[in-house]
Amino acid sequence: MIDLQHISQEYKTSDGQSTFYACKDVNIHINKGDIFGIIGRSGAGKSTLVRCINLLNRPTSGKVIVDGKDLTAMNIADLRKMRREIGMIFQHFNLLSSRTVYDNIALPLELAGVSKSEIQKKVEPLIELVGLSEHKHKYPSQLSGGQKQRVGIARALSSDPKILLSDEATSALDPETTQATLELLKEINQKLGLTIVMITHEMDVVKQICNKVVVMERGQIVESGTVLDVFRDPKHEVTQALLGSVLAARELPPRIVERLREQLKTRKPQDKPIHLLRLTFVGTHTTDPVISEACRLFNLDFNILLGQVDDIQGQSYGTLTITLTGNKENYLQSLEFIRSKQIKVEELNHVL
Ligand SMILES: Nc1ncnc2c1ncn2[C@@H]1O[C@H](COP(=O)(O)OP(=O)(O)O)[C@@H](O)[C@H]1O
Ligand SMILES: [Mg+2]
Structure with a gap:
């Protein structure tokens, strides 16, 4: 479904004097239907990498293959079409404050020139799916964090994507709301067969919904496997640190x-x-x-x-x-x- 091949992203350092790799020779294979976790500390290169999947970031080198098609070799028109199959949600929701719940979710469809009646056919069930029917005429400022993220999720689903990229989507939410949001994502994965890529710095998120995980550190993958295998036998020091509380009971007092x-x-x-x-x-x-x-x-x-x-x-x-x-x-x-x-x-x- 998604094949990242030898992805490297080079940036200038903040003083502009030299360069460094935010991602270096990253190879990842994601299957259809996976909820694939990418975990690492802040600055590890996770956001850079996930933004390569829809080419919001064009990597310095490497190939992005989605559904057998090489995005890095596509012309703009094809790329735009392809991007509609890749939805994205963010830590800070990125909603427009001047638009209601309904209008935020409708926005990508409006921009794509979809008719009003078609938009309504699409948006109403999405509002239902994410449980916001009572709130559809409210503005973002009238919503809780969890509700805002539900708008973000519904908006990301409006173009019927096959893939959902989630960059720290639960990091600004309290534990209970996080739980409910993860359950919604799992439901969407199962009901709609959506492939989900979850960027997170929290092992708990990985533990709850991912089936596979890679651990990133300094732009590279230091560990990967099924979630059960990685939890059973975390090899890298970063993985062990991220597993923290889960592993605490391993050390004899x-x-x-x-x-x-x-x-x-x-x-x-x-x-x-x-x-x-x-x-x-x-x-x-x-x-x-x-x-x-x-x-x-x-x-x-x-x-x-x-x-x-x-x-x-x-x-x-x-x-x-x-x-x-x-x-x-x-x-x-x-x-x-x-x-x-x-x-x-x-x-x-x-x-x-
Ligand atoms: N556009 C950019 N220009 C220069 N450096 C960047 C840019 N975006 C990210 N970085 C740097 O790349 C590294 C990885 O960042 P990021 O991918 O955001 O990490 P993460 O999401 O894992 O916290 C960081 O050191 C960050 O400061
Ligand atoms: Mg990030």
């Missing part, structure tokens, strides 16, 4: 480490070894039955030290830090068993 060290010190030679593990799981498996089964099968004892379970798109996701006590051979067999249940196992004895 010092007092627990201390207690374990004490326990190890006071062990008698005949005591069975203690193994410290972190388990990460995604999906329908909950770890509890797996761990109890492993302990039963391999004659081990377990103790849960720390854990957190979260929800990503209806799938449970979590980490659990445990100790397993038992002889080495049994322990190694239990690791194999646990891993065979699609649970990631990390051995942590080195921290003790």
Whole structure:
């Protein structure tokens, strides 16, 4: 659906003395129906990149292929036609304050020369879809942030786009309104089969609605994959930082480490070894039955030290830090068993 090939965007630095790359050799493939997340810190190059998809930014080099057509090679007329298939929503809504809800949504159609009656046929159902029927004659200043964004969404949908670009569309909204807006976008994705590209700096947004994600830093992609995979095993330091609170429960608090060290010190030679593990799981498996089964099968004892379970798109996701006590051979067999249940196992004895 969307293929970004070797996209680079070079800008002059603010002093005008030299240049830098806001995007450097970025390659992304987005499938039809994806809700594709592009996440990164402020200044990473996300907006620059997303504006290349509709050529609001013409990249210094690289190709933008949408639906098999190379936008970078198109003449203005074809490009204009193509742009109608790509809607966009923004952090600050970009509504015209002198126009009502209805007239804001109608604007792109007016500009395209669509007749009044056709416009009405198009706009009324859109107002309904985004839940603003009671507000259609109001002006932007009379609306809440969430309502303004709904106008933005309806306006973006007015030309029947196949793709919706969203640049930090929920960043100015409170958490509850963010939630409702994300639900609306998900509904649109499912009902209209729209492909959505979500730019955000919030992992929560990615977690709630995206199926794939790339992480950007200094104009480059540093990590990519399905959302479940990236959450299960974030490799890059930026991804880990963005996952912040989700990952907080992965680090053992010092007092627990201390207690374990004490326990190890006071062990008698005949005591069975203690193994410290972190388990990460995604999906329908909950770890509890797996761990109890492993302990039963391999004659081990377990103790849960720390854990957190979260929800990503209806799938449970979590980490659990445990100790397993038992002889080495049994322990190694239990690791194999646990891993065979699609649970990631990390051995942590080195921290003790
Ligand atoms: N038109 C421009 N001219 C010069 N520098 C720019 C321009 N647009 C963005 N930049 C710079 O490019 C870098 C990436 O910006 P941007 O794409 O807006 O990042 P993000 O959306 O990830 O916060 C920043 O350092 C920004 O200051
Ligand atoms: Mg931005």
